[in-house]
Amino acid sequence: xxxxxxxxxxxxxxxxxxxxxxxxxxxxxxxxxxxxxxxxxxxxxxxxxxxxxxxxxxxxxxxxxxxxxxxxxxxxxxxxxxxxxxxxxxxxxxxxxxxxxxxxxxxxxxxxxxxxxxxxxxxxxxxxxxxxxxxxxxxxxxxxxxxxxxxxxxxxxxxxxxxxxxxxxxxxxxxxxxxxxxxxxxxxxxxxxxxxxxxxxxxxxxxxxxxxxxxxxxxxxxxxxxxxxxxxxxxxxxxxxxxxxxxxxxxxxxxxxxxxxxxxxxxxxxxxxxxxxxxxxxxxxxxxxxxxxxxxxxxxxxxxxxxxxxxxxxxxxxxxxxxxxxxxxxxxxxxxxxxxxxxxxxxxxxxxxxxxxxxxxxxxxxxxxxxxxxxxxxxxxxxxxxxxxxxxxxxxxxxxxxxxxxxxxxxxxxxxxxxxxxxxxxxxxxxxxxxxxxxxxxxxxxxxxxxxxxxxxxxxxxxxxxxxxxxxx
Amino acid sequence: xxxxxxxxxxxxxxxxxxxxxxxxxxxxxxxxxxxxxxxxxxxxxxxxxxxxxxxxxxxxxxxxxxxxxxxxxxxxxxxxxxxxxxxxxxxxxxxxxxxxxxxxxxxxxxxxxxxxxxxxxxxxxxxxxxxxxxxxxxxxxxxxxxxxxxxxxxxxxxxxxxxxxxxxxxxxxxxxxxxxxxxxxxxxxxxxxxxxxxxxxxxxxxxxxxxxxxxxxxxxxxxxxxxxxxxxxxxxxxxxxxxxxxxxxxxxxxxxxxxxxxxxxxxxxxxxxxxxxxxxxxxxxxxxxxxxxxxxxxxxxxxxxxxxxxxxxxxxxxxxxxxxxxxxxxxxxxxxxxxxxxxxxxxxxxxxxxxxxxxxxxxxxxxxxxxxxxxxxxxxxxxxxxxxxxxxxxxxxxxxxxxxxxxxxxxxxxxxxxxxxxxxxxxxxxxxxxxxxxxxxxxxxxxxxxxxxxxxxxxxxxxxxxxxxxxxx
Numbered sequence: 001x002x003x004x005x006x007x008x009x010x011x012x013x014x015x016x017x018x019x020x021x022x023x024x025x026x027x028x029x030x031x032x033x034x035x036x037x038x039x040x041x042x043x044x045x046x047x048x049x050x051x052x053x054x055x056x057x058x059x060x061x062x063x064x065x066x067x068x069x070x071x072x073x074x075x076x077x078x079x080x081x082x083x084x085x086x087x088x089x090x091x092x093x094x095x096x097x098x099x100x101x102x103x104x105x106x107x108x109x110x111x112x113x114x115x116x117x118x119x120x121x122x123x124x125x126x127x128x129x130x131x132x133x134x135x136x137x138x139x140x141x142x143x144x145x146x147x148x149x150x151x152x153x154x155x156x157x158x159x160x161x162x163x164x165x166x167x168x169x170x171x172x173x174x175x176x177x178x179x180x181x182x183x184x185x186x187x188x189x190x191x192x193x194x195x196x197x198x199x200x201x202x203x204x205x206x207x208x209x210x211x212x213x214x215x216x217x218x219x220x221x222x223x224x225x226x227x228x229x230x231x232x233x234x235x236x237x238x239x240x241x242x243x244x245x246x247x248x249x250x251x252x253x254x255x256x257x258x259x260x261x262x263x264x265x266x267x268x269x270x271x272x273x274x275x276x277x278x279x280x281x282x283x284x285x286x287x288x289x290x291x292x293x294x295x296x297x298x299x300x301x302x303x304x305x306x307x308x309x310x311x312x313x314x315x316x317x318x319x320x321x322x323x324x325x326x327x328x329x330x331x332x333x334x335x336x337x338x339x340x341x342x343x344x345x346x347x348x349x350x351x352x353x354x355x356x357x358x359x360x361x362x363x364x365x366x367x368x369x370x371x372x373x374x375x376x377x378x379x380x381x382x383x384x385x386x387x388x389x390x391x392x393x394x395x396x397x398x399x400x401x402x403x404x405x406x407x408x409x410x411x412x413x414x415x416x417x418x419x420x421x422x423x424x425x426x427x428x429x430x431x432x433x434x435x436x437x438x439x440x441x442x443x444x445x446x447x448x449x450x451x452x453x454x455x456x457x458x459x460x461x462x463x464x465x466x467x468x469x470x471x472x473x
Numbered sequence: 474x475x476x477x478x479x480x481x482x483x484x485x486x487x488x489x490x491x492x493x494x495x496x497x498x499x500x501x502x503x504x505x506x507x508x509x510x511x512x513x514x515x516x517x518x519x520x521x522x523x524x525x526x527x528x529x530x531x532x533x534x535x536x537x538x539x540x541x542x543x544x545x546x547x548x549x550x551x552x553x554x555x556x557x558x559x560x561x562x563x564x565x566x567x568x569x570x571x572x573x574x575x576x577x578x579x580x581x582x583x584x585x586x587x588x589x590x591x592x593x594x595x596x597x598x599x600x601x602x603x604x605x606x607x608x609x610x611x612x613x614x615x616x617x618x619x620x621x622x623x624x625x626x627x628x629x630x631x632x633x634x635x636x637x638x639x640x641x642x643x644x645x646x647x648x649x650x651x652x653x654x655x656x657x658x659x660x661x662x663x664x665x666x667x668x669x670x671x672x673x674x675x676x677x678x679x680x681x682x683x684x685x686x687x688x689x690x691x692x693x694x695x696x697x698x699x700x701x702x703x704x705x706x707x708x709x710x711x712x713x714x715x716x717x718x719x720x721x722x723x724x725x726x727x728x729x730x731x732x733x734x735x736x737x738x739x740x741x742x743x744x745x746x747x748x749x750x751x752x753x754x755x756x757x758x759x760x761x762x763x764x765x766x767x768x769x770x771x772x773x774x775x776x777x778x779x780x781x782x783x784x785x786x787x788x789x790x791x792x793x794x795x796x797x798x799x800x801x802x803x804x805x806x807x808x809x810x811x812x813x814x815x816x817x818x819x820x821x822x823x824x825x826x827x828x829x830x831x832x833x834x835x836x837x838x839x840x841x842x843x844x845x846x847x848x849x850x851x852x853x854x855x856x857x858x859x860x861x862x863x864x865x866x867x868x869x870x871x872x873x874x875x876x877x878x879x880x881x882x883x884x885x886x887x888x889x890x891x892x893x894x895x896x897x898x899x900x901x902x903x904x905x906x907x908x909x910x911x912x913x914x915x916x917x918x919x920x921x922x923x924x925x926x927x928x929x930x931x932x933x934x935x936x937x938x939x940x941x942x943x944x945x946x
Contacts, residue, residue, distance in 0.1 A: 004742045004744050004745075096758075096760070098754075161749075164748050166748075167747070270477075271927065274928075275637050275639075278640040278642055278656065278929075281642055368842075369842075455928050456751075
């Protein structure tokens, strides 16, 4: 118990800190720009039959790697009583291995810093983004690709029970991945550690500041830090001093601290929210079955891409990746290329004096457990050009003056997605905004969201991306 | 929040109450005996081809109902790096529908009573057991069998948010069912309600007393009441009076109340337990694929049964069921017949003055999420006749004098299993019993177990059966 309290205090202090003896926030931005200019990444679209080690398996009806590892692109049939489309078919990424997304943390002068890496991913919009200390699939770290052992892997493999301060199995995009989960893990070390090239120490406050900029912090870093919980009923005296200074101003950020720490004054009890999601899981079915990629309805496997008949949603492409750095590295791999930009947004509102997030229950075909909690709005830009009615979309697209609290473009995982980015928005609703919402929406405090995040498969990756952006500074 | 506190207090008071203005505990036992004598249930084993509406589908390789509803018996291939058997095949029950296991509760003279039904199930060892108010698959309540609408269904379908005081998706036997879950739900009503024949009001204390007897309380009732949480930091004054009387004696039962209410003095923090199970889920794989029932290795589909080559584990049989009551009712259905009796046991021990349960992480092939928390010992009796070493089995089979706190036979669900019962044991370990345990075991308080029970798929049905037996009286 004691350990839990200490680490929650340490996380909160780090989130409230932007000072850094190692590197300032603006220096990080400059350094990333410089790295981006220095490194050239060429992603050439090629034919599927030009890929090395990757090929279609005609019998099993899928696209896979010759080792049988990494991931496959498969066909899937989906049946559900959720939404307006009772049945459809689509390609999906099947990657049953649980990968590590791990961050090493260490205290310097009483403040916790996070070891992040400037990492190149082929699909990134810009080349280099800040990634966790360790980002490795099991194929990576069991060295199927015969490459080097990932750096810092041994710290995670040998971590003692007390060093592990966060350990969560979290989902990826349910519309693209079949029940994919990653192990989000944070460890805290005491000993000195070698900081390799391209790695830097950042406070949590700095990371959250950097997320305000487009495409600097990658999805993997965002999902790991989204899982951090700050709740602490017995704040240490030291932290109380900290908070008194901060809370003196009645800003959006201080309101967010209260929403994160406060476990009273919530509109619904935690059990009521659990009951709400249980009832939805019992009412809606999700039946999926695998199918040959050649036989899925409305999709075509062509020489260079797997695409939808209407050229909508996304396509699967074959790529040759070349990274020009000190040495040239190249490989081929499939990537998923989106055909529309996405929009994810939370509407937040003060209820009983505490900020509540308007959460949507959402069924996606690759979900591990039918329904996950999603942002208020989660859609492809196409959805709104088609004049389909989406609840709360107009509130997000036509925000009242001064109500936008966060607005930036954030990338999806560059190892699987080709230049995919979503607009991330947080809007503060005013008193006029109704408290009554449709049955698959519910108001939840940040403290309650943090509590759900400890458990597998309650919050989807889009909601976690937005939560990672909540800054207390 | 307020509602949560009130209901937790009400649950605790009911658990501490054996008085009942409606019916005494001994009268319930007599009444059940009488019902059991009055009702004759004949279960005749027949050939599969003698069943009505049930038949093998040669193409799909399964045994199913002509409506496509209810459940199917399918073949399954299992691969895992857990345990000593890396691959096997077996039949499994596939019942994707989520069913209702629901109990109506109501206060009389300030005490909460539970509406239970004396219900006949074909597979029951004795015929009649106490089941929840409502026990219905979706096929039941959408009336696929063209029968009557289940009694009291409308109370659950129309329950308001405030009436629902427990709502959990809980797993069934992972070795027999493919990812099966039921909706465990308790509602609390204020209005008068008609009590139909065969239904009675019982306090939670009475139900737990009845579980001390063999095969009186069915599995469905046990799983629903196991989910009840009592934690309450701000006990009402009224309840404090209650507790002062009770806690004056330092008994096993009062120790259990403390273990349920206390959320300090636990050996591991809740987060540490979460980290422990996350790490295990990341280390162990469970890969299942469906296969024709005719092609699974070591299993034979014969005229009257599907059996293992060594006649071990279980067999699937075809039955004709006849219930002789006021009117004769009969139908045919498959049932699963165990070939060995099972044993499930928790070892509990006072650590830091609070009772802790020795929990085992267990992978079973039909688990929804790879690993669930299981009792200290969970095995078929055969496993120990074969002199396979099972941790803690000898502690349970050769208990120290005076250390057995609970020992009775409990049935599995009689709608699917033919006369299957498990011996349920709780042993109190003394000071000599080691605190250090193997890596897939962990000490957990009752309060912590209750907290995990709120979430899907953390505690398996065997551990829940034992938790339901924990009496505070």
